[in-house]
Amino acid sequence: MERNVVVSRRRKTETTAAKIDGFDVLPADSEEAHVLAVDDSLVDRKVIERLLKISSFKVTAVDSGRRALQFLGLDEEKTSSVGFDGLKVDLIITDYCMPGMTGYELLKKIKESSNFREIPVVIMSSENILTRIDRCLEEGAEDFIVKPVKLADVKRLKDYMMREVRIESESNMNKRKSCCDLTESEPSISSSSSSSSSSSESPLRAPILSSSAPSSPTPLDSPIRRLKMTPTE
């Protein structure tokens, strides 16, 4: 039985499930992390949706970068009359090669947005091209998955998300305890940058300590280094 990925809510909002503009809108009060999946291929959308759901994520799947931006409320041309604040997106996973807006362009738009730049973005591509991978990472992508996507790839994402949650809740814990005497030693959260070139300065992005990890974060722990490098055909 898969454990649910628990994420703490950064914004407290109330929503109810509804159908808005053709999107199936999910209730935001659940404990499961919500992933926005973007892929123009119907077959791939079905597969990624199932991969994510079976890994206990909530999923919204859209067929273009444009729709993704609309869903987030970032599309300049079309401002929805309904606010999407309640539908917190915890992760965006997008195909690279798409007609219209590529995954790379979508990534840029998200990282340029003050509201959404903190959301981790993962790129999927059938082509294992190093320059492409580097470009995406430089733009702030969290990870790059070579298609076809497998369960192990989604599990890796899930592990990453759970570590993110652990940092956040530990950091909250530290804040709460700051006025009390600490009798136990607490794990120190290193905010030293991994070899990632992420533009975010949030300490949440740093590799964290967990009971199963080595006592000091290594570059290998960084999600950005954990690339799936499969041989090209």
Add this chain to the structure above:
Amino acid sequence: MDVVVQLQRQLADHTASLFHEGFLNDQFNQLQQLQDESNPDFVVEVVSLFFEDSERLLNELAKALEQQAVDYKKVDAHVHQLKGSSSSIGAQRVQGVCIPFRNFCEEQNIEGCLKCLQQVKHEYSLVKNKLETLFKLEQQLIAAGGSFPTL
């Protein structure tokens, strides 16, 4: 019970040959792992989507290659899509033909493209046939009261 055993064996043999002959690869196993009691028809559903998508793409490819002035970018885009979806379900041979196909597109080689189109159509119909047989066997097995392991 005999019928069930027989069907199980038939199914196992058929599945094994599909992998052995390279029609399917490990990605198909991945799909089977995504099937469970809550989603008992997942593989059939995805493969059906693949069939629909491929047939559309093959039609588009034929049309595009018939044109006086062939738009190779368009042809390449279709082949790219076909390569992607076949890869996602593990249809290895179909995926395999797409690679030289894309190369011919880049070279704007009409002969090469037409040849690849024939090949990919051939591989597609082979794998379609075999997958339909697979699903039929599964249905027969379930109807006979048996079940098949989902790896």
